Structures are given as structure tokens and as C-alpha cells.
Amino acid sequence: MSTKSKIVDFMKEQAYKPLTAEELLKEFDIPKRDRDKFLDLLEEIENDGLIIKNRKERYGVPERMDLVVGRLQGHAKGFGFLIPDNPEQEDVYISIEDIDGAMHNDRVVVRLIGEKKGKSTAGEVIKILERANHQIVGEYEDSGDFGFVVPDDGKIFHDVFVPKSQSKGAQEGDKVVVEINQWPAKRRNPEGEITEILGHKTDSGVDIETIIKKLDLPADFPSDVREEVAAIPEKISEKEINRRTDLRDVKMVTIDGEDAKDFDDAVSIEKLNEEEARLGVHIADVTHYVKEGSPLDQEALERGTSIYLVDRVIPMLPEKLSNNLCSLRSDQDRLAMSVLMKFDLNSGEVLEHEITESVINVNQRLTYNQVKKMLVDDDEELIDQFSHLIAELRLMADLSKKVRKLRQDKGSVDFEFPEAEVVLDEEGNAIDIEKVDRTIAEKLIEDFMIRTNEVVAEEMYYREVPFIYRVHEEPAKDEIEELNSFLHNLGYHVKGLEGEVHPKSLQKVLNKVEGEPEERVVNTVLLRTMQKAHYHPQNIGHFGLASRCYSHFTSPIRRYPDLMIHRIIKEVINKGVLPKERREELEDNLFSIADHSSLQERKAMDAERESKDLKKVEYMKDKLGQEFEGVISGVMSFGFFVELDNTIEGLVHVSTLVDDYYHYHEDKQAIIGERTAKIYRLGDEVKVEVSKVNVDAQQIDFELIE
Template sequence: MGAKDEILNFMHNKAYKPLTAEELLNAFEISQQEEDMFLKILDRMEQDGEIVQTRIGRYGIPEKMNLVVGRLERHSKGFGFLIPDDIEKEDVYISAGDINGAMNNDRIIVRIKGTENGKRLSGEIIRILERTNKTIVGDFEASQNFGFVVADDSHIHYDIFVPKKETNGASQGQKVVVEITRWPEERRNPEGKIIEILGNRGEPGVDIEAIIRKLDLPKEFPNEVKEHVAAISEEIPQQEAKRRRDLRDLKMVTIDGDDAKDYDDAVSIEKIGDKNVKLGVHIADVAYYVKESDILDQEARRRATSIYLVDRVIPMLPEKLSNNLCSLRSGEDRLAMTVLMNYDLETGELTDYEILESIINVNHRLTYNKVKEILVNEDEELIQQYDDFIDELRLMEELCLKLRENRFIQGSIDFDFPETRLVLDDDGKPIDIIKVERSIAEKLIEEFMIKTNEVVAEDMYWREVPFIYRVHDYPDQSDLEALNEFIHNFGYHIKGIDSETHPKALQMVLENVKGEPEEKVINTVLLRSMKQAHYADQNIGHFGLASEYYSHFTSPIRRYPDLMIHRIIKEVINQGKLNQSRSEKLEELLPEITDHSSIRERKASDAEMESKDLKKVEYMQDKEGEVYEGIISGMMSFGFFVELPNSIEGLVHVSNLTDDYYIYHEDKQAYIGERTGNTYRLGDQVEVAVDRVNLADRQVDLVLTSK
């Protein structure tokens, strides 16, 4: 047991009362020679929020002092929530008046005050442990003697004050990067200096560049990383190939989108007797090439994820790895991590499994469209072209449907949102929006990856090794009650709302609304009522998938948590168990990795969505005056949003509802005319015309053409 664990165990003792540093030195009988080291450990533990020092210099653990440690998730309206480090603790509501100068994603300590409206915990921020917003991207607003930067990120609630001498030549309306030089205080905005001018707002390329800068990621890899990657051999050493399971004779395929360049998973299937099959999921062995703590690993950890913007990809790993050495290209020997799973084909029950290091050679690169044409449309030309794998594809389809059936029986929630893809010309201008349909091909890969992630997570859980889980907590009761109240307007309700709601109860709501006009709206509101999935070093299960054990194992090319758990798994299957020092190192390292990866994932997701929304508005620039049938998709106090058939949302401002005086009823998610009783509510179909397209504000304004 390390010194940190001994201190925590000591403080967790019921008889412990907060002690000074000197009293702790005496209690642990620390010699003079070790005093400095012990005090440094205390300082580090305090910085990490594991212990707290009171104003009178006494140390204790947060939970015994009515304190909670975590990260701030701030809302654009000013209030926020503490997302606790301890995933079993409840989120804590923090009013705007209790934020006390903290910014979005800052690591904080909160004192619990009580409950908000008798429903959820509320608190106030008493200390900021770590500042995360070193630089901010936004629009420069100039005045005679100073300027302000209005952040692009709506979670950044403050405008940043910029003294005139620190404007660096920025002018009104330019998109800039500002570095924070003074953090916000009560009644005082943060201060900063302009370190980069990206260009004029609305200019081609500037907005996408702003999105990239907001992620704080360079587009290029550092030179030392490039040099390191250039030195990696493209040959697989004979000794490495010999020590692995040789699966090069096993028939397997990759199945991806038409434009995919990195293939990190391949699948195989074999019939075993009359009723059983052996499913193989083979994942690129990125960990062989990216060694823990080397310069390439440090860069991958910092990036944490690949980011898929509408017009480009910012990869986690350099192209030599992502598109070459670690990409499972057909006809080439590749190193892999393989999970072989035996299933009873009649019941879909997992009967046995094995996790191993392998060397593989993929037979075919298939696409979702080709698999759909083979399995659904029975395309004779494609069936002939891939005749050596047709029986396997049909076997995979059979297993997929059984696994999917079992998953929904278990209570897994499936949001069936229609997907679209933007088509850009060579200059990056949007020229079309295409609907993307999920066929058996996408579902096949989805089911196999979900089962692989579950199998790996459960195996490592019962081995009791430090691990990274993909977790999804139960929704807050107050959010479920609000959801139940909302769907009651449409004649639906959630079963078992008064007890711990099972995911199957929410799944039943989705099944009941399928095909109804309000389906999209209820799907959206239900999704918003749920918590975000994230990475954690402690397992609490995955509510949305109704899974007790879940991880991310299947995409190490583009997700750092996957890469990290590959390393852990390789150590476990080769050594049988982890030694004590390795376990202690991982226990210290993994919370930092899970926290950072969750933050980067959210930022990447926001950036991907923002880049799509930008191009969607750009697509509508020449559509002013055109009329569409749309669905009311969102209600706000200033108007309502309408989703058009091409998936683009526009705003009907309340000031444009001119036939009556309309009042917004939040509880009913509706605008109701005071005189006429005309009602516009979530899910209603309306006819609208495009009134104005503002690319700078990324907004499409609509007007109603009829009731």
C-alpha cells in the first residue's frame, strides 16, 4: 500500500478528526529526512481534491466535511452542475450566484447546501482546483479604450475583457483566440490578451478554423512525433508473428462505410455443429506500435480521440498508423487483438469466449452498401463476386438478429433518429444533404461490437484489475418525472416511475410512439432526460444498453481509452495477473485518463455537431423564400424551432406570430394564442417559408405561411 492510500485509510477511520500537518507527521511517525516528501504528498492530494485543508490548516476528506469534488458543467443560462469524481454520487445543482468565478469544465470543490425545490442537491463552489480554459475562441467586440471577446462556446458564460494594449491589432467582428491572464471573480469578468486573429467572421474557412482552435488541437503532429513514427518498421518481426495465434487462414472481412480509410475491426464466423457458431471480432493491435508513455503515446493521450468534422478529420494517430500499419487492409498480414465468442444460434446465449493476441489477413473489404445489396436485395453480381463469404454473411445476419432481439428483451434503449450526410464540393461548399438509412449491415457490426465490449468488460471486472469502463448512470428522478409529465400530454406514461426505473420502461415508450407524428419529438425529449455516457475507472454499468459491464475496446485507432485497455488486457492474458506495483500505478493513472478522455470526447462531439450545423446554414443561403413542411422540434421562450425535411432547423421567432398574442407554456411545451386559443406545440406539423439566413450567427429564420 502506498503512502497516499495509507493517509486516506487513516482519514476514513470513524474516529478521525481533522489534523494539522504537524499532527499528521507525528501520527505517522515521519522522520525529519522524510518530512518534505510527506508534505509534498499532502499538497498533491489536496490539489487532486482527495483531501481538503480547512482555513485553520487542518486536513480531512471531502465527504466527511459535507464537500464534493468534481467538474463543473455550466449551462448557457449561468447555472451549472457539479459532475462528481465519485460516479456513485448525485450531480449537484449550482446556481449562477454560487458559481464564484468558476468556468465550464473547471475542477472544483462544492459545499452541499441542501436540496433545490426539494428535489435535487444544491451547493456552492468553495474552491477551484484546476482551471481548464486557458484559451478561448470568440468574436472580438471593439470600443475606444478596450475590447471584449464573446466566446463561441455557449458554456463560457463570461465575456473576456481585453485591455487596449493587449488587442494585438484585432478589429470589430474578427474571430480571435484570447489567452486568459486573469480569472473571473465576483462581479468581475475574466481578462485576457489576443494571441491569434483567425480572420473576419463569416469568411470562408474561418468558422471551421475557429472550431478547431476551440478544441485546442494543432492540425499537425509535432516534428518529434513525426520522426518517431517515421522510424517505426512496417515489417512484422518473425518472432512476434510466431508467439501469436495464427489466424491468417480464418476467413474474415471488414465492413465499413464507402469512404472509410481506417479499418480497425474485422469479423469472422464459423459453424460449430448444428446449433453453435464461433464469432470472431478482430481489432487492430495499436498497442504493439504505440508504447505506453513514449512521445507518440503522450500525443495520442492529449488528443484522446479522432475528430470528424464535416470537411476533414483530425486524427488521434498519424496517418502511417491509422491508415496503414494499424488499418486492417485486405490481403495484408496485420497484428490484432481477437475475441472469439461461441454462441448458441437458437438462443443467442454466449457459451464460451477467448481473448488473445493474433496475426490475421483479411479476405475482403466490404461496405455497408454491398452487404445490404447482398443480404436484403440479393444482388446476383455481388453474390457471385463474394461467393466465398456469402454463407458466412447469412450466418452473421442470423446471429445478429438473435443478439439484437435479446438485447431489447433485456431492456436496451435504441434511439432511431434519421441520419443525414452533407455532400461538399471540391471547395468545401455544401451542395446536397442525403438521408442515411441503417440497414442490416450497420446493425450487424453494431451488435457484434456491443457484445465484444461487454465480454471484455465483464472478463476484466471479475479479474479485479484496474480498468476503464464505459458507464451510463441512471437518469435523475426529477428528470424522469418531468419527462413523464411531458409525454402525458401525448397520452403516454412511464411504468414504474415511482421506483428505480428500468431502462425497459423507457424502451416501451419508444416502441409505443414508433410511427406516430410525435415520435421524433418524444425521442428527442427522452434522450435529453438521460445522463451522458462517459469513461470511468469504476464500473456502474450502462443504463442505455441495459448492460452490467461495458467498455470501449473496438476502436483503438481513434479512441485513447480503447488503446489503454488493450495494454491492460495484453498484460493480463500474458502474465495471468498484474503485479502490485503495476496495479497501483494504474489505479493512480486511470482516473486522470478517464476524466480527460470524457472531456475531450464531449468537446469533439460538440465540434463535429457545430461544423455540420455551420454547413447546413451555408446550404440554406440560396433558399430564401422557399416553402417547406416541417415539424416543431424545440420550444423556447423566444420562439420555436422547426425541423425541415432536409434535417435543418430554423427558428420561428415569437414576434413573427402576428395573428394573436401568444404565451409560452413551458409545462405543455406549447405556444397558445390568448384570444384565438390557437396552439403550436412540440411535434406539430407546420408550413414555413425561409425568411432570412444569417451565416455569421449560424441561424435560419422562418415564418409561418399557414396554421
């Protein structure tokens, strides 16, 4: 156990009462020569939010002082919710009066004030541990002697005041980057200096550039990272090959999308007998090239994830690694981490497994579409072309169905929502929106990756190794109660409200509504009830997958948590046990890595969604007056959203419903006419006309066609 952990555990003891720094020095019998080091460590632990120093200069752990530490999730109206570091604690509501200058994504300490606000306990911010928004991207508004930057991120409530001398000549309507030099306080906006003008909001290309700048990532890799990557040899040494399990003779394939360039995973299968098969999941060994603590590693950690915008990719790793040395290209020797699993072909159970460092050589790159055509459409030309692989592909398909059924029987909650791909021309304009369906090929790879992630997490959990888990809390009880009230109106019910809700109860509801008119509405409301998955060193399981242990192991080229746990796994399988010093190092660092990775993941998801939504709005700007059929996808007091078959969404404002006075009924997720009792409910099919498209506001307005 590290010194940091010993201090925290000491303060968690029931008999502990808050002590001063001097008293702690005596309690731990710290010699004079180490006094400053110990005090620095106390400050470091305090900055991490693991301990708190009160007004009387005494230290204690937050939970013993009615305090909660976590990240603030802001809201456009100025209030927020604290998302606690401890995944087992409930979110805390923070009113605009109690937010005390904190901003969206800041790490803060909150005092519980014992009140309830709706579903959540209320609290007040008493300390800001870490600022998340040193730079803000937004639109400049000129007010003569000064200006304001209105943040593009709606969760950042404050406009940023900019003195004229700090405006860098920005004009009304420019998209800018503003550096914060004075943080907000009660009744005072933050103040900043414009550091970059991206262009006027109507200029071509400024929209996507704005999204990129919001991620606060450099477009290019720093010079020290480029130099490090340039020095990496392209040829694998014989010494490295000889110390690994040689799987180059094992027949294996990659199965990805048409445009994929970074191939994280390859799969192989061998039928052992009529009852058993060995599935191999082979994942790129990125850690061989990315050394812990190096400039390349630090840059990967800072980025946290690759970001897939509608017209480009911002990679976590430089192209030499992501698209070449680490990418599992066919007919090339590559280093991998292989998980070899023996399956019972009747039940889909894993009978035994092995995790090993390997060298592989992928036989064939296949696309999802090719696999689907062979396995579903019986495309004779493709079957003939890949006759040397078709038996293995069919065996994989059969096994994946067994694996998926086993997961579903456990209660894994599987949502079926269509995704869309935006087709761009050479100038970056949206020319089509194509709905993408998940076929047997995508499901096959998903099934095998999920099971591999479970196997790896279980292995490390039972070895009691410090680790990063992918965790997903069960829905809050009041959220489930609200869901049940809504489902009751449709004739359905979630069982198990007396105690803990099991995911199987939710999956049973999804199974019952499959194929029914209300299927989409139930899927939508149930999804909104769920918490968001994230990374954490504490294993609390994954509710949505009904998994006791889950991790992200299968995409180290594009996700830092995967890369980090590869390091840990390699150390464990090579040494059998982690040295004491290494355990302490991991215990001290894994929370901050997990927390930062979760934050970067949320930013990336927001950016990816925003870039796609932006192009969807652009696509609709010449569709004024055109009629479409759609489904009501969201109901609010001011109207309802309608999603078209191509996944584009627009608003029917309540003011356009002129045949009656309409009122919002939250419990029914509906707007109901006062006189006619006409109902517009979540999931209803409607016909609409495009009445307005505002590209700047990224908003599409529809009007109903009766």
C-alpha cells in the first residue's frame, strides 16, 4: 500500500478525528528530513480530492464531513449536477446560487445541504479542485468598448467578458477562442483574452474547425512526439518475435468497415471437436511502441481517445502507428495481445482461456458488407472468392449467436437504434444521409469483443490487480419508478422495484415490445433512464451488459484505457505478480487516468454528434417545403421532435398546432389537446413539412401535415 493510500485509509478509520498537519506528522512519526515531503504529499492528496482540509486547518476524508468530490455537469440555465468520483454515490443537484463560480466539467468539492431538489440531494460548491475550461470557443458579440464571447457549449452558462484591448480585432459574429484569465464568481462573469479568430460563423469550414477547437487538442503532434515516432524501427526484431507466442500460421481475418484504416482486432477460430472450438481475439500490441511516461505516451493520455468527426479523424496516436505499425494489416507480421478462448459450442460458455503476447500475420482483410453478403445473402461469387475462409466464418457466426444468447439470458440490455452516415462531396458539403443497419457481421465482432473484454477484466479482478474497469451503475430507483409509470400507460411493467433492479427486467420489456407499434417509444424512454458508462479503478460491474467485470481491452489504437490495461496485463502474465512499488504507483495514478479518459470520451462523443448534426442541418437547408414521414422522438412543453427515416430530427413547435390549446403531460410523454383530446405521443408516426432551417442555430423546424 502506498503512503498516499495509508494516509487516506487512516483517516477513514472510525476512531479518527480530524487532525492538523503537525498532528499527522507526529502520528506517522515522520523524521525532520522528510517533513517537507510529507506536507507536499498531504497537499497532493488534498488536490486530488481524497482528503479535505477544513477551516480549522484539520484534515479528514470527504465522506466523514458530509462532502462529496466529483465533476460538475453544467446546464444552460446555470444550475448543475455533481457526478461523484465514487460511482456508488448519487448525483448531487447544485443550484445557480450555490455553484460559486464553478463551470462545466470542473472537479469540485460539494457540501451536502440536506435538501432535495426533484430527484437529487442538493449541495453547494465549497472548493474547486481543477478547472476544465482554460480556453472556451464561442461567438463574439461586440458591445462597443468591450465584447462578450457566448460559448458554443450550452453547458457553459457564463458568457466571457472581453475588454476591447483583449479582443484581437474580433468582429460581431466571429467564432473565436478565448483564454480565461479571471474565473467567474457570484454576480460576475469570467473575463478573458481572445487568442485566435477562427473566422466568421458563415465562412466555409469554420463550423468543423470550431468543433475541433472545443476539444482543446492540437491539430498536429508536438515535435518531441514526432521525433520519438520517427525513431521507432519498422521491422520487428527477431529477439522480440522469439520471446512471443508465434501465431503466424493461425488462419485469421480482420472484419471492419469499408473506410477503416486502423485495424485494432483480428479474429481466428478452430474447431477442436464437435463440442468445442477455440476462438482467438488478437488485439494490436500498442504498448510495445508506446513506452510508459514517454512524450508519445503523455500525448496519448492527454488526447485520451481518437475522435471521428464527420469529415476527418483526430487520432490518439500518430499515423505511423495508428495506420501502419500497430494496425493489423493483412500479410504483414504484427505484434499482438491474443486472448485464446475455448468455447462450448452448445452453450456458448468459455471453458478456459489464455492471454499471451503474440506475433501474428492476418490472412485477409474483410469488410462487414462482404461478410454479410456471404453469411446472409449467400453471394456465390464472394463465397467462391473466400472459399478458404467460409467454413470459419460460418462457425464464427454460429458461435456468436450462442454467445449473444447467453449474454441476453443474463439480462444484457440491447438497444436497436439506427445510425446514420453523412455522405460528403469533395468540398465537404452533405449530399446524402444514409441509414446504417447493424448486420450479422457487426454483431459477430461485437459479441466476440464484449466477451473478450469480460474475460480479461475477470482475470485481473480475481488476481486483485490495480486495474481500469468500464463500469455502468444501475439506474436510480426514482428513474425506474418514473419509467414504470410511463410503461403502465402502455400495458407494460418493470419487475423488481422492491429491491435492486436487474437488467434482465428491462430486457424482458424490450423483448415484449419487439415488433409492436410502441417499440421505438419504449426503447427511447428506457435508454434515457440508464446511467452513462465510464472508467473507474473500482469494479462495480456493468449494469447494461449484466456483467460482473468489464473492461475496454480491444481498441488500444484509439482508446487510452485499453492501452493502459495492456501494460498491466503484460506485467502480470510475464511476472505473475506486480511488485509492491508498481502496485502503489498504479493505485496512486489509475483514478486520475480513468477520470481524464472518461472526460475526454464525453468530449469526443459530443464533438462527433455535433459534427454529424451540423451536416444534417446543412443537408436539409434546400429541402424547404418538402414533405416527410417521421416518428415523434421527444416531447417537451414547447413542442415535440420528429425523427425522419434518415435519422434527421426537427421540432414541431406547439405554437404551430392551431386547432386547439395543447398541454404537456410528462407522465404520458405526450402533448394533449384541451378541447379535442388529440394526443401527440412519443413514438407516434406523423407527416411533416420542412418549414425552416437555421444552420447557425443547428435547428430544423417542421410543421404537421394533417
